[in-house]
Amino acid sequence: MLKPVLILLLGAPLTAVAAQPAALSLEDTFDAYVQVILHGNEASREALRKRNLLRGINDGTDVIVAPLDVLQLPKAAFNGTAMEPVSRALEMRQKTLSCTITHITRETVDAMLQANVAYRCAFPDLSGFFATYRNAQKRRAVVGDDPEDAKALFVSFANALRDAPDRSHQGRAVFLQMPDSGTWESTNLPLLGLALLQRVMPFDAWNTRIEAESVPTVTGIPTCDLMMAAQLGFHARHPPQSPFLSNGMLQRNLLKRVEGMSDEEAARDCQITHDRNRELWNREKTD
Structure with missing residues (x-):
């Protein structure tokens, strides 16, 4: 009796290792995307890599997953420059970012299961800093580039980024379930990263707003x-x-x-x- 039990016990780990990893659920896939986009979470990044491997994407997996962390590049680029206070503020504020699913509807489209996911995020609202930015741009147009003015503006913006209240960002993502692997794929949820970047670094939008005043x-x-x-x-x-x-x-x-x-x-x-x-x-x- 002992021998069959030992065989079963010894065989269990081998079976577990050989088993195909389970596909992420729709909710877990959404959360993995969000954790990478908002926080650069490495465990979630690895979960998305494994999901891609389940789908048979063996080449370029990092090319697909790595760019999701949109705040990584500006934080790295600002270090050691006059914008380093902004980098530190981004690092601090990044910890407070969040997104949650508010509603899911499912339907079959062209024989594929499609899920429409509505979600809500809490992003910093920097609209109160616009007047300060506009005044700085007007001064720059008159006196030209001044390193001290720029440095003071970056410090002021960093403080505003740390202290800004949260504002709700509503979004919708479409997911399709792959028929063979059972994994979920969204083509538009990665755009959440662009929305985040525009909220925490709104300078392009502010420049457009200033130009439109004329x-x-x-x-x-x-x-x-x-x-x-x-x-x-x-x-x-x-x-x-x-x-x-x-x-x-x-x-x-x-x-x-x-x-x-x-x-x-x-x-x-x-x-x-x-x-x-x-x-x-x-x-x-x-x-």
């Missing part, structure tokens, strides 16, 4: 108002009088197009249009 307000969305000003300027330079300039046709079309969009969606749509127009106009100059 053009007429149409939508109140800086990117869209800049795009409209560029369109109107282009048509005004092409005699005879462009029909697009009469009766506010372009403005009405823009307002109709962005109706129902979030500010982020509208800004993204307007930026795509602005870039496309610029490319077309530049091509027209060279033809």
